[in-house]
Amino acid sequence: MQRKKRGANLFKYKNGISHDLFFNVFELILAAIVIIALFRFVNDVAEQTIFAKNYFARDISLLVNALYAAPGKVTYTYAENTSKFILDFNDNKLTVYEEGDSEDKRNIFYLYAENKNLPFQDTTLRYQEDKKINFLKSGINLAVSQDTQAIQSPQASFGNAKEFFNELKSSSYFSGFTDVFLWGLTANAWRESGFRSNANGDPKEDARAIQVDGTYYCSFGYWQLNVCGGSGGDFINYYSLNANNKEQVYDAITDKDKQFEYVAEKMKELFPRGSGRGYDDESKSAEYFGRQIAFRFEKCNGCGESGTETRDRGRLAAKYVEDYALV
Numbered sequence: 001m002q003r004k005k006r007g008a009n010l011f012k013y014k015n016g017i018s019h020d021l022f023f024n025v026f027e028l029i030l031a032a033i034v035i036i037a038l039f040r041f042v043n044d045v046a047e048q049t050i051f052a053k054n055y056f057a058r059d060i061s062l063l064v065n066a067l068y069a070a071p072g073k074v075t076y077t078y079a080e081n082t083s084k085f086i087l088d089f090n091d092n093k094l095t096v097y098e099e100g101d102s103e104d105k106r107n108i109f110y111l112y113a114e115n116k117n118l119p120f121q122d123t124t125l126r127y128q129e130d131k132k133i134n135f136l137k138s139g140i141n142l143a144v145s146q147d148t149q150a151i152q153s154p155q156a157s158f159g160n161a162k163e164f165f166n167e168l169k170s171s172s173y174f175s176g177f178t179d180v181f182l183w184g185l186t187a188n189a190w191r192e193s194g195f196r197s198n199a200n201g202d203p204k205e206d207a208r209a210i211q212v213d214g215t216y217y218c219s220f221g222y223w224q225l226n227v228c229g230g231s232g233g234d235f236i237n238y239y240s241l242n243a244n245n246k247e248q249v250y251d252a253i254t255d256k257d258k259q260f261e262y263v264a265e266k267m268k269e270l271f272p273r274g275s276g277r278g279y280d281d282e283s284k285s286a287e288y289f290g291r292q293i294a295f296r297f298e299k300c301n302g303c304g305e306s307g308t309e310t311r312d313r314g315r316l317a318a319k320y321v322e323d324y325a326l327v
Contacts, residue, residue: 184289290317
């Protein structure tokens, strides 16, 4: 009788063994991933961060919607304790995260609506001891702040479009600018800062960022001049400032007159006389300049040539002209 060699049998089943081994390894890796994810989830649940983040994102976003729907002027103080979290109102979305969270962990958010006729200023709120979150719906905007005095007297903090326009118009730096161009600048200033000369934005860990109240920011002022690679760097060069002297830069970039002077010169550079889109051109509309300033100067998220933010700023400038023509 002829015997079959054992080696031949092993060779015969080699492909089957390799196939099974692959799936066994794959299952072990998959199990490890699931276990790691489960541990992270349990850890978050133990700290109650996932549920709390979801709760605040949804609750406050629904509150914003309710404020928009409410008639007349409304002030509201949000009494819940949000001390562990940072609230980032941006692009019709409230993102809730903790200090130190990486970008990939800032994934808890909820959308809210926006009335384009009553714009809501993008804002990032960090916990301040003994401070509550205050909302104000006025005739011109919806604002949120932790400054009770500013909410009770909103013009002190968030300003008024007509007042801001008149400040531009009366400034010698903007001599020769048309009203429609200044309304375009006004609309962009509202969308960027809510008419606050000392507004801080774009929190980011960057060597060029400036620390304010324990957080590093890149953008400052009425038009959010960005020192981390945007027009803020040009601002520093314009005034021959020392970029490493953060206090000097911060004092200058939040100064109203210095912002007016720099932006006026920048507008003359971007919109020169005789260019067909000059700052002195009476043939263009406020909507046109609101869009052009967003696209050519601000360059924000959504500020592409036909971006949603670009269109919104144009419409807001047009509305300002319509509203204040009646005053």
